[in-house]
Amino acid sequence: MKKKLKIIIMMTLILGFVMGLASTSFADSGASDSNSINEKLGVPIVVYGDTLTDAQRAEVRELLKVQEATDVQEYNVTGKDIANYIDGDPNSRMFSSAKIVRQEKGNGLTVNIVTPDNITQVTKEMYANALLTAGVEDATVDVASPVKVSGHSALTGIYKAYDVEGEQLDKERMELANEELDVATDLAEKEGMSQEKVSQLLTDIKKQIAEQNPATKEDVERIVKEQLDKLEISLSEADRQMLTDLFDKMRDLNIDFDQVKNQLEDIASTIKNKAEELGLDQSFWEKVANFLSELFHSLGNFFKGLFN
Structure with a gap:
């Protein structure tokens, strides 16, 4: 009887530990409520990936909390849209979908990834950074996909939504925002670079550009170097040049990040809190691996002792 009790207790502890890891790693915000129609700003806009089947479209509608088409x-x-807005491949298959709820001026930009398991490369902070670059402000944006995709194509749907609603965004800024997203996902694939750290780097560089208003490419290069050193990030010369070229293009387009400085502060704060919650220092995953190895070794000895 005592042996059975020990087994039940141990299995309960293990289950609690595993569920704790799952809730920390995979929790994300759901879609925003679209039941209430803002008569001043207009109804929410939903843009569906054209490749979706009827069943998948119905699934996305449910994920994005679209109850009635009239809402x-x-x-x-x-x-064709991805080619038009961000010079993408016109033969692309489009699955990512987005819902945009416009907000009153000053409310800021909020991005929710409703299906985090199916958006494999782009985080909500990456989306927020890219959308601010493109000129999207004061909106709640929900992103969903019924299948696993990188997440890049959802940007196209958001741009199209603003275009057809008469709030045309600057094409050069849209293309630059897509380039920024490509840079972010490329850096996140580098060894030792987490998605959170990449988002923090891009956000901090933008904040410094807003504060310092660099006049030359050399000034931009200095800001990039300072933020890399501050975050203790080591990149190849090619990757450093890629970052410098990206932000120098922003300087050439006269993108005024001072206007959205508060939103950049919010993004930076969110990233910092998330990183602290996950304990994402460089040795984090090594610590996790060592802990699990020790845990299962101890469990093995425990169960061996029960049945011997």
């Missing part, structure tokens, strides 16, 4: 303005985003 929202709906559009499809196609391969």
Whole structure:
């Protein structure tokens, strides 16, 4: 009887530990409520990936909390759109979908990834950074996909939503925002670079550009170097040049990040809190591996002792 009790207690502890890891790693915000229609700003806009089947479209509608078609303005985003807005491949298959709820001025930009397991490369902080670069402010944006995708194509749907609603965004800024997203996902694949750290780097560079208003490419290069040193990030010369070129293009386009400085502060704060919650220092995953190894070794000895 005592042996059975020990087994039950141990299995309960293990289950609690595993569930704790799951809730820390995979929790994300759900879609925003679209039941309430803002008569001043208009109904929410939903843009569906054109490749979705009827069943997948119905699934996305449920994920994005679209109860009735009359409650929202709906559009499809196609391969032609991705070529038009961000110079992408017109033969692209489009699955990522987005809902945009416009907010009163000053409310800021909020991004929710409703299906985090299916958006494999782009974090909500990466989306927020790219959308601010493109000129999207004061909105709640929900992103969802019924299948695993990188997450890049959702940007196209958001741009199209603003375009067809008469709030045309600057094409050069949209293309630059997509380039920024490509840089972010590329850096996040580098060894030792977490998605949170990449987002923090891009956000901090933008904050410094807003504060310092660099006049030359050399000034931009200095800011990039300072933020890399501050975050203790080591990049190859090619990657450092890629960052410098990206932010120098922003300087050439006269993108005024001072206007969205508060939102950049919010993004930076969110990233910092998330990193602290996850304990994402350089040796974090090594510590996890060692802990699990010791845990299962101890469990093995424990169960061996029970049945011997």
